[in-house]
Structure formats: structure tokens, C-alpha cells
Amino acid sequence: MVDSDNDVQEKDETNNETTVVEKACYNGYIADEPLVTAKHGTLHGGLIFMTGDGTYGKLDDLDPARSSVYSVAVPATIQLARLSVYYTWHYENDSLPQMKVTVDGTEVPVDKTYNDIKGQCPGAMWNFPWGNYVYDVTHLITGSGSYTVTVERTGGPTFCITPPGLVIVYEDETEPLIEYWINEGADILIGGRRPDGGYLSLEECTNTALFSGGNIDTGAVAQAVLGVVSPWGDSVVDDVLSFNGVEIGRGLYQGYDSLVDITVGAMSMHTGSSNAQVGIHAADIDISSLQATGNYASQGDDGDCMMPTNAFLVVEYNP
Secondary structure, three states, X not given: OOOOOOOOOOOOOOOOOOOOOOOOOOOOOOOOOOEEEEEEEEEEEEEEEEOOOOOOEEXXXXXXXXXXXXXXXXXXXXXXXXXXXXXXXXXXXXXXXXXXXXXXXXXXXXXXXXXXXXXXXXXXXXXXXXXXXXXXXXXXXXXXXXXXXXXXXXXXXXXXXXXXXXXXXXXXXXXXXXXXXXXXXOOOEOOOOOHHHOOOOOHHXXXXXXXXXXXXXHHHEEEXXXXXXXXXXXXXXXXXXXXXOEEEEEOXXXXXXXXXXXXXXXXXXXXXXXXXXXXXXXXXXXXHXXXXXXXXXXXXXXXXXXXXXXXXXXXEEOO
């Protein structure tokens, strides 16, 4: 309202007020799905992440299934194995992908589903869900060998997948004592003030993975390693990685379009094809930055597109 106290004498005192109604809507590209701790434990051994030899592609009527072969080499006993199926381009916004996952022909029930959706404003383009279906395959990935994982569309709209991500924790009494955290989820991000992403900033598009549980004996730590997985993350400097609020670097993700083999301490990460479209990175963390509890990783997008899905923390203790 203008001149609400009628201090100015006018011919018409009733035309000083105007109301404009604007509709606000939720932008799904914002960071709104923190990665949660699915597994935490302590043992002598290590952690491995791999995508096998599979490639990114569509599951449709002509080609309803895609397979990836995983060559697993572990020195001793596998304690757990979890498989993540990363999907996108599901051409319907009020349903989710229908799929069947098998390991060497044996169907596996889904353990967890993590789904996110893009901008939901009326008229928004490409308003489809993205996500991560997770399967417990510990009973099927039992030791060193070759394993074939097949993802088959069983109905509904078509969708695309990357090669699934397989994380393994193995036990070997000859190796150092480690404490590990495995975080999972799915958080589609588009930052960098892009018009097709809703003009969001980096601060609005930074996903957090809080490593819950346990109490680190910080005085006994020999090494700490952070591992992250983000389908569609790449080596361009608009992807930002941080630990406990301190930036580690930009453009660190590898594996989107190349074979990658990274080993840092007790953590190994691998992509096995030139079209996996899965970005991975493992970083040696300054142990002085570790906290007894409340440690967290941040993955942010500042101009492209990425979907943080996994974060691993492995702390190695002195003998």
C-alpha cells in the first residue's frame, strides 16, 4: 500500500493498493536428500567399489535388459556386498522404475530404494525421477571370481541405467584394523545458476553425507580415506568435493568416460568401461580434520549435473 496514512490528499484515496499473486513451487534440483549411513563396522580388512564392465544405456521394449561382469579379487572373507542400480530418464513423473536384478541368474529382492525428482513446477521440462535401488548381495558375492549382474525392465515406462555399483567389505586378519562407514542415497543436483535448473547456487546444490555411528579414537588413527560416487559427476571444475566443511578440490571425479583404478590406503575403487557415466574419487584425508563423531562429506554441483549416491569413510588405526 502506498500512503497508508492518507497523508497526501488525492481525488481518489481507494486506488493506492495493489495485490499480485505469485505461485511458488518446489525445485527438485536442490540438495534435499542427504546420503544416510547404511552400514558401519570395524574389522581387519578393506573396502572395494567397482562398476564392472557394463555401460550406460536404455532399457526399452527392444532391449529390456543390460548386464555387467564383475571380476572380484579379495584376499580373504567377504563380510558384506551391496549393489546399487543407478537410474535416470524414467519417462513418467508419478511412478518409479520396475526392474528385476539377478546375480548369475539368481533374482535378488530390493533392500532399499532412494528416489529424487527434478523441478515439479507446472510446465517444468523433463520432470522425471532419478534414483538408486540397492540390493544386499552378500549371500551371492562370496569370494574371488567373476559375477554377472543383469538388470531387466519388467514393466512401465522405459528408463536408463549406468552399470550398477558394487561395494564389498572384506575381512583379512593380516591387514590393519579399520572402521568403515557406507552411506547411500540419491540426490539429483543442478547448480551454477543455470536457467534450466532453476538458477540455484552451489550452496543450494551441495549434498551432505553424515557418517553416523561409532566413536573414532582420533589419537590412534594412522590414515583416513574418503570415497565418493556420483553418476554423471565428471572431471569438470563445477563438481566440488569437501570433508567436514573444508574443500578438497574441484573436478576430481573420474570414470564418467574412462576406465579408472584408484587405491588409497584400505580403499579401492574401479570403473571398467569407457561409458560407465559414473564419477568416482578416493581422497586421503588429513587426519587432523577428523572428529570423534559428526564427520561428513559434501558433494556439490556448480553448473553441470550430478547425482551423489554413495560416500565411504575408512579409518585405519595404528597397531
